Amino acid sequence: MDMTAIITRHQPLSDSTDSLLRFAMRVDATLTGVLGLGIATMADPLGRLTGLTSAQGYLAGAAFVLCGLVVYALAAAPDLRRVGTGMALFNGVGTVGFLAVAEAGVLPLTTFGVISVLAAAVYTATFAVLQYLGVRRLA
Numbered sequence: 001m002d003m004t005a006i007i008t009r010h011q012p013l014s015d016s017t018d019s020l021l022r023f024a025m026r027v028d029a030t031l032t033g034v035l036g037l038g039i040a041t042m043a044d045p046l047g048r049l050t051g052l053t054s055a056q057g058y059l060a061g062a063a064f065v066l067c068g069l070v071v072y073a074l075a076a077a078p079d080l081r082r083v084g085t086g087m088a089l090f091n092g093v094g095t096v097g098f099l100a101v102a103e104a105g106v107l108p109l110t111t112f113g114v115i116s117v118l119a120a121a122v123y124t125a126t127f128a129v130l131q132y133l134g135v136r137r138l139a
Contacts (some may be wrong), residue, residue, distance in 0.1 A: 021084045021134025022075050028091070028127040029072035036064025050113030084135040091128035095121050 039046060040061025043054045051062075077083045096119050100119035101107060109117065 005018060017138055018080045018084075018134070020137055021080055021131060023082065024127060024130035024134050025071055025075035025084070025087060026050040028087070028131070029068045029070075029075060031068075031070025031123075032064050032071065036061045036066075039064060049110065050116055051108045051110040081135060081138050082139070085129050088128050088135060091124045091131060094124040095128060096125060 038061070040058050043057030043061060046052070047054045047057050050057075071087065074083045076089070098117050102109070102117040102121070107113070
């Protein structure tokens, strides 16, 4: 009786060292996409509350949805170090951008609008830190 063994190398999609980074990216992607849908759906009433136009709300919502889809796809990358570093930097730059918008007064934001932009800065800063920690864990 001839027995032949087939040995295949099974490579898991993730391992314990990248689980924090993948999780942080997937949660970021999901929340960003859901937030984008909410913003686009509620663009008119949010515009009145924030000081932005409905068109700006629709564009922001669509951008958030697109961003969420891209980040979710990137979270499945086999080599996560570069992707995670890029995401941490992207969220860090987003944080600075939100703070600059709130401080510079380049948009006709109401008090609620400024608070919303500052909340977005806290959101992006939180995920920048989580993704940075996830990348550090890969080392």
